[in-house]
Amino acid sequence: MKRLASLTLVMTFMGTAHAGEVQVAVAANFAGPMEKLAAGFERDTGHKAIVASGATGKFYAQIRNGAPFEVMLSADDDTPARLEKEGHVVAGSRFTYATGRLVLWSARDGVVDAGGNVLRTGSYRHLSIANPKTAPYGAAAVATLQKLGLYQTVQPRIVQGENIAQAWQFASTGNAELGFVAQAQVWRDGKFTSGSGWIVPATMHDPIRQDAALLSKGAKNPAAQALLQYLRTDKAKALIRSFGYEV
Structure with missing residues (x-):
């Protein structure tokens, strides 16, 4: 033994x-x-x-x-x-x-439509993004808004997180009604884990x-x-x- x-x-x-x-x-x-x-x-x-x-x-x-x-x-x-x-x-x-893929996301169901048109409605006070100077997903969010011709319009509503984790936190807690986040933060096995979102077309920003x-x-x-x-x-x-x- x-x-x-x-x-x-x-x-x-x-x-x-x-x-x-x-x-x-x-x-x-x-x-x-x-x-x-x-x-x-x-x-x-x-x-x-x-x-x-x-x-x-x-x-x-x-x-x-x-x-x-x-x-x-x-x-x-x-x-x-x-x-x-x-x-x-x-x-x-x-x-x-x-x-990675960028997503416009809300913690609430039915807020974000399939084309992201909610950005044009003005029915939100805050939009969270990551710092575009240090976070590539933040830079992609700014590029997307510029591509849509909305950056100047929504800029006063933007709340900036230090990184994409903080941008998600603002949106997930409701401190921002909308947030540009990483798909990986809100997606699992082919569907959103909660809330509603629009997967931003890859043509809207650099890969x-x-x-x-x-x-x-x-x-x-x-x-x-x-x-x-x-x-x-x-x-x-x-x-x-x-x-x-x-x-």
């Missing part, structure tokens, strides 16, 4: 001896999917992803200033490219892990290609490399799609 217990202990140790941790900077729009991906990643590999979510623009500044992140899941493809040029990303490690990258601080961390490989698996892609992203 003692020999069996010892053998079991050795096998358990062998299975976890090479497990590690990886520090991950994740765009706010991807926080929900990443929570589930991190759990699956730990189950399947033994490695643990330590996740911080926030605005891509702020992560850019933090990484340049020496933040200990080892992997970045950006809300765009431009930021990782700039970081690579500046020597903060391992050359050739970047790839698009998801393409929201979201790139992953191995940061220089993670170059020698097997857990960091494993996470990027995990994101390319069919299992991970299926989960990402379930949140409304294109893969």
